[in-house]
Amino acid sequence: MNPNKALWEKGDFTQIAQAMRKSGAAFVQKLGITKDMDVLDLGCGDGTTAIPEAKLGANVIGVDIAQNLVEAGNARAKAEGLSNCTFREGDATDLHEFGSNSFDLVVSVFGAMFAPKPFDVAKEMVRVTRPGGRIVMGNWIPGDPTLVAQILKISSAYTPPPPEGFVSPMLWGLEDNVVERFVAAGISKENISFSKESFTFDVPYSPTEYLATFKKYYGPTMNAFEAAERNGKSNELQRELEALFIGQNQSGDADKTLISATFLRVSVIC
Numbered sequence: 001m002n003p004n005k006a007l008w009e010k011g012d013f014t015q016i017a018q019a020m021r022k023s024g025a026a027f028v029q030k031l032g033i034t035k036d037m038d039v040l041d042l043g044c045g046d047g048t049t050a051i052p053e054a055k056l057g058a059n060v061i062g063v064d065i066a067q068n069l070v071e072a073g074n075a076r077a078k079a080e081g082l083s084n085c086t087f088r089e090g091d092a093t094d095l096h097e098f099g100s101n102s103f104d105l106v107v108s109v110f111g112a113m114f115a116p117k118p119f120d121v122a123k124e125m126v127r128v129t130r131p132g133g134r135i136v137m138g139n140w141i142p143g144d145p146t147l148v149a150q151i152l153k154i155s156s157a158y159t160p161p162p163p164e165g166f167v168s169p170m171l172w173g174l175e176d177n178v179v180e181r182f183v184a185a186g187i188s189k190e191n192i193s194f195s196k197e198s199f200t201f202d203v204p205y206s207p208t209e210y211l212a213t214f215k216k217y218y219g220p221t222m223n224a225f226e227a228a229e230r231n232g233k234s235n236e237l238q239r240e241l242e243a244l245f246i247g248q249n250q251s252g253d254a255d256k257t258l259i260s261a262t263f264l265r266v267s268v269i270c
Helices: 003-010 014-029 050-055 067-079 118-128 147-158 169-173 175-184 207-217 219-230 234-248
Strands: 038-042 059-064 085-089 103-109 129-140 192-203 257-269
Touching: 003 067, 003 219, 014 050, 014 103, 014 192, 014 207, 038 050, 050 059, 050 067, 050 085, 059 067, 067 085, 103 118, 118 129, 118 175, 129 147, 129 169, 129 175, 147 169, 147 219, 147 234, 147 257, 169 175, 169 257, 175 192, 175 257, 192 207, 207 219, 207 234, 207 257, 219 234, 234 257
Parallel strands: 038 059, 038 103, 059 085, 103 129
Antiparallel strands: 129 257, 192 257
């Protein structure tokens, strides 16, 4: 089985995404979406950005490698009465189901960055975007002191080394790597721009309870705890992550969680 598919089907990312809805909608508001624009939302999960895009009148296709998230996205679109938003299973490294120049806008927020073969991902995103169209990504930044980069860093310390040839998804958070990948896909360096922005996780319960959600439903954290358990280090991992979640809570209330995480926003003009 595709290991990337197995990772994201392992848990239930919808449980994590509940805390990301407000920031997802705010991200979409800045995309300049107009009615009847054709949008591909890549690595869409259950629609944290795809649903808001459709609400602005775009024709949205969400693609994710995890079947359970595709089903959840279609259920959300149906519940919202959005006939202009559909979700389907697919792989960001090979978008063969879409013709070249099919979309005005390709969006991927913390999605395509996790696919293997990053040069193939960039090439496919460029291929399916119309000339003059745009690609916008949100990618976590390696070594960043905020929540998600630290979760992934801590988790990786407890898991076995990745297989030979593995390319860290976090490299999508480095400007030079992003430029290299899109230039190889035919984009002029001058058409690639960056900014650092923040995404807020907001839930009405304590940081320790929110960590429990990651432990139970977020694939990378689930794998880390399984590996730590085998090595007798699960309590150590728990303590390290609890300190992170509690230390980063900005709510001012121990029973509520409000944590901002910094990401790299990538904008590409095709």
